[in-house]
Amino acid sequence: MTQVPDFTLIPGETGDTLVFTGAMLVSTLGPLDRRLRTITTPIAHIDLAGITGIDTVGAWICCRISQETGATIVHADDAATRLIEALRQVDADSPMQAPSRLPVWLRVPDKVGEAVIGMAFGSVAVLSFVGQMILAAGGLLLHPARFRYRALVHQMELVGVNSLAIIGLMSFLVGIVIAQQGAEQLRQFGAEIYTVNLVGRISMRELGILMTAIMVAGRSGSAFAAEIGTMKLTEEVDAMRTIGVAPMEVLVLPRVMATVLMMPLLGVYAAVVAIIGGAFLSQFALGIPFFSFLLRIREVVPIHDVWVAVVKGPVFGLIVALAGCYQGMQVRDNSEEVGKRTTAAVVLAIFTVIVLDAFFAVFFTEINWG
Template sequence: MASQSLSGKGDDNADHCYSCVGTLTISRAATTEREIAAMADGMTIDLSGISKMDTVGAWLVYRAVRDRGAKVIGESKAVRGLLEQVAEADRPVRVIPDKRGGMGGGIEELGAWVAETGRMLLGLLGFFGAVLIGFFNVAKRPRRFRLNAVVQRFDVVGVRALGIIGLMTFLIGIVIGQQGAVQLEAFGAEVYTINLIGRLSVRELATLMTAIMVAGRSGSAFAAQIGTMKLTEEIDAMRTIGVSPIEALVIPRMMAAIIMMPLLSFFAMIMSMLGGGVFCWIYLGIPPAIFIQRIQEVVPITDLFVGLIKAPVFGFIIALAGCFQGMLVESNAEEVGLRTTNAVVQSIFMVIVLDAVFAVFFSSVGWS
């Protein structure tokens, strides 16, 4: 490490000239700052003896020039360039004002939320277009379709979700039966509890609850997996070697969600009616044979179609939101957690909105 001496010149201008010799780096910053502070304003700083300078040393010299009117002489080309860079970087920092309270602050926050939501929807729409192009390219060149990746996602999205979905919908069937029986018992119409269990399970709750569970399990996993790959620059590496991330990562996950959602929804319908049947058998004394016969009479086939038609659409939305949020990860690991949370919230919100749209649509076409 080069030695350094920092002192005043021993001539007539000693009180106004500060000579630097050797290195002017962060290791000598405190000493240099004290010695410059001891000099008079309007001093001359001689940098002809400098062999090495870092940004901290350049900042000390620049600050003396800016605040105390110092003059720099003898600097080399490299030192002059570093001083110019420090001068260019010396810009006022934008201070974020304190949030306003009251109605004005609330309106401002609402406006910011609306603007952020609009940007998010616009980005989601662009990502949806990129996915459609990816599907078109795969359909045009079937050899690019990654069957192994899709089958692997079948296991993650479908097979490993059977346990939690089955248990949850079984308990939901019991809850529907219990609440329905309590209300109908007052009118002596406990038998209609079977109608309530059958139609609610097949038409609405089984598919909706399955979508919510898949969003929490698989949607979050999609966002976390792709976000981590984005963070470790694996996706950039894929683009470098000519592999489309949409075709390699997004489409297999979407195909798995679209195909598995109807199967999981049908399984959830069976488990929900099974839970309701167990409740009716134990609490109401309705034998399983009567329960099954009644279910066949009161649940129209259109209810099954409604539930199974909605399922793949919900699967597509869940996979789209999860992959989209994963692709938005930029800088750090905290971003992965944030985007994973956003993926779950966004997908559940869109699933519920679409469920309401489907309810209105099917009622308007007579499937009520």
């Protein structure tokens, strides 16, 4: 049985002698350390003749007392001497001072270089992830019985059906804002009737699908990252691989396919609700009857505006789902990573969607769908 450590103070002419007895081990030193910190008398010597064992923590306590009081350590055996000398050498080789910082004209390029290199490695990782997803999709085409249809339907419900209320409310209010602000500007030229054109085209062509993509990124993209990231932390993803289930087929593909399929529908739905919001405001603010507003929409909104939204939808859905699933699969080590990766998924998805929307605007103008 391990002997509990203890100490006694023997008075001397130049100072007390601190005599240790027992085993000075990490498992037994807690109460002793608290008592040692209450000593107020000067200590000249630390006597280790009575100890029955010592580890690094016990040696560190002796070194600390020696440094604080200037006491000399005496009667230490070979093991204690080696530990004490090793700790003293570490202290001598590691001065307690903060490292000097680079000057700002070097620090800024250094950070920019790190960011560029990080983007390069990140791009390679994203391409690798997309490649794995394509291989998984090819495997499912060869073996369709492995496809998780229930998971796809469940994700379609989460991404599409459950988001109808929030997207509808947002789109309705956006339509009201567009109609109100547009009417205020057009009234200066006596052209309030063109509020119908403004609301119809901007809702169907741009804001309907763009705002929907941003909402889905914040709602479903973040959920994808958090769910998969949590499964990575709890080692559920590793367990799937152990039993022969491919995480790409079970976790990633159903979410990506559900988002790609539901985004065009949600985009058209958002545009329609935004037009209804504009018609609602126009009836009270502009005197345009509600149904007359809706009938005029058929005249002023060309059919290719609807196709623009339908074409953008799957692309935006693919970007949102890929960002969420990729960031979730990159979670490592601790729960803090889940929050960071979830934030990164939302930011990456929204940024990429806005950049692609600008590209689509130029592209459709060039093919005379402007």
